[in-house]
Amino acid sequence: MLRAGQYKWLFFFAAALLAGFVGLGARCYAIQVTRFEELSAEGRRYTQYHRVLLPRRREILDRNGLRLVVSVPEKTVLLDPELCGPDVARVAETCGRLLKLSPAEITRAVEAAEKRAPGKHGAIVIKRHVPVAEWDAVSSALRLETFGLESGTLSRRDSQRLGAWRSRLLWATESEVRQYPYGSRLAQVLGIATPSDEGGSLVGQCGLELTYDETLRGRPGVCDSEQDAMGIELPARRVRYEPAVPGKDLRLTIDLPLQQAVEDLLSNTVSSAQADGGCAIVMDAASFEFLAIAGSPSFNPAAPGGSPMGNWSCPAFASRVEPGSVAKLFTLAAGLEYGLITLDSSVYCEQGAWRTGRVVLHDHSALGTVTFREGFVRSSNIAFGKLGQQLGAARLSQTLRSFGFGHAPEVRFAGAAVGLGLSPSEPSVEKLVQASFGQGIAVSPAQLAIAACAIAHGGTMCRPVLAREVEAGAGQAEIAAAPELPRRVISEATARQILEACKAVAAPGGTAESAMSPRFTFGAKTGTSQKSNEHGYRPGAYYSTIIGFLPADHPRLVILAALDEPKQGYYAGVVVSPLFRAIAERAAERLGIAPDKAPGAMVARSRPNSREDKP
């Protein structure tokens, strides 16, 4: 038997162990019950899996189904700086090799992150726009990476670190990027979509990307679940799963080959006329569809930062300009429609100078008594001022309004200018008279083109179309062809008379004489307006516009061309008429419109000066 002292020790050790177990029991109680709320919430932070499922942003196609904008998935690669510890150089070297980055760059980023928030768990973005395949290769290579540590002689500590690096050092988030197979074609109409600040889905910033943002984006889904330590979701433990609903494709009415031709012609003319900019629109008169919308100067949507932001907006929709003499189309329409005049009614043009109220109006060439047809062809401000006075503000503003001026265009386009119409109760005679030849009102080029379409369409206005939402993969058949919401603006007879007058404008003696083509008869109306700022009209700053119809008698196309502050000549008849003619010929060729003149039938004419109104 043992001595008493030995039994004491035996009892002591037994009691110490049992006391230790009691202590551990208390510790377990503290962890599992007392701190349950706090610690289990912290634990859920690691196991919780919450993902917003982003549908791929849909595509934008031209009328032939050519893909103008597509979305490509890509990865953003992140690094956990906390795992680097003192081995930043080693980590940077390996990551740099895998991701083709300079190690110095990674080191700098890690050190900057450490300085920002020392010891904080977080992630830094080390590479954006990584193709999915490249990331897959990198992440597989990472699993076998040795980080320059010799695997045969690893200490326990090193092998732990190596394991952590392989599994948790790098990871990637999903993102997508817009790609433009046709470069900067149609860029201002398409607009851009950039990643939102929270990352993830792209958000439209301007153009159609903004206008139809929700349509293209679709509805994100959500997945709430649990994950294992590698961040892999455990489908068996899903609590919520709502799949993403993809959006719809956008099928434009734009014809890309024609668009291409128009853009090239426009930019050539803008540079040869040394203009600040310009725009051109081709519309289908029967369907009210936009076939081409060009603006200059444009930008590269893949790298929008390379151009000033002003270039991002689409001048056809966004610019507000005084229409100038082009507005005479609609004043004439009002006069004819209300039966105040016919094309053959005569008007006295005061030999080029007419005082009305406190202003004196001038024509650029002194005319005596002429018919309205001749007043239109020679763009007499006095003749149309008198007609405006005769119409009165109420009737003129009503007509302008019904042509779509002074309110937002019916085509959906973000940032489209509303313009400035004429008040129906305008008390000032001067303003009424000026408005009747296009001064003191403001329109966008697109509004002008749409209004001209109503004339070409026999006086009926329809809803203009630029884009239609279609389900992915929809065929041509699903694209509606019939114009919507027809609404009569003027009678068919009035429309025919206006077209007849326009035909004479693009004929010898008219202001658009230089638009004449040996193969086609065009109808046209030119306008040269002086640009203004808050101090009034700016000398030498003009906006030259032409609206034309092809063919003249039964127009299929309405074409608008405009130049902003051309320096080489400014009369629309000189600077934009040749552009109009070039566009019209290309459009006719593209759309298979047969020439209506026998070759060589045009009478060669030359006049020293083109006739044009002066603002």
Added chain:
Amino acid sequence: MKPSVVGLLLAVGALCALGAVMLLSSMVEAAHLGRFQQHLCWLGLGLVGGCGGFFLPWDKLRQHDAPAWLLALAFGALFLVLVPGVGTRHGGARRWLGHTQPSEFAKIVLVIFLADYAARRQSAMGKLGAGLVVPGAIAASLACLVVAEPDWGTACLLGAVALAMLAVGGCKPRYFVPAVVVMAGFVLLSIHFNSLRAERVQAWLHPERYREGVGWQGWQSILALSGGHFFGVAPGGGRQKLGFVPESQTDFILTLVGEEMGLAGTWSVLLLFAVIVYFGMKIAWRARDPFRQFLAFGLTFLIGLQAFINIAVVCGVLPNKGIPLPFVSYGGSGTVCLLVAVGMIAGAGRTVSAVQRAVDEGDRDEPA
């Protein structure tokens, strides 16, 4: 059989069953099922070994100096492990001979040897040389071999068990208290000069600062435990085993118990170990000769201390040591050795027939 032996065996059986269930629960893939079968094989082998331990004829064995031979064998095996090409490396340490860990074997052998040593020299144990220096040097050299693997956890365990056995064996407190101080100083120095251990201690002192690094395991194990609340999230429903707690099947098996069975699970485990310690100590108290008393005490203390350290690590009370939970953790040689040890404890407490007793009485004629 005596009630204390029955109680001891029931508690061990319950822990083994719990271990098997938790191992099964931790298998997230069918491919792991082989491990479960392997574990069952080890348990079966342990059962056989335990029976052997129960019936060991200690008196005859001691006559032939078997404890010393076993110690020599343990030294040999621990040397062999260190020989490159013979010992198997795993996770930065050379601890394996084939599929067995000699250090597990060495723990039991050291207890047997010290029990034999102290029983033989009962009268001399009060002296410095015989009571502390000689057995202490033997234990220390064994521990040094284990440290060389390196396996600090087991070495500490060996040291603590040796000191406890010497205390109970009759060594005077004024001798071994300084030894405890020296040992503690040695451990502290080793921590100071080893960055990994220093980092582990730091991670233990400041878990929130080392969450993503060396403290990951400890922090995640506390989080896993906390997920259990009173009754756990049901077997199989635990999350932390999905890679959050490294080695969740071996050293950190208790996190799984705590998460899936809650406080009920952890307290049950503690209670079962308390039962083992209680009955083991009772057997030691009442065993019929000093050798069996020392043996039962040493082995019970070994099991109890190992359980205490493991659970303390899991609860974040002690820094990470790499010591499995007896009977519950997955692990081959460790499980078998400990089951043999249980057999020996039970054997020390078995009732003996009158004939046997007479034989024993006859044996006892020689001076102890």
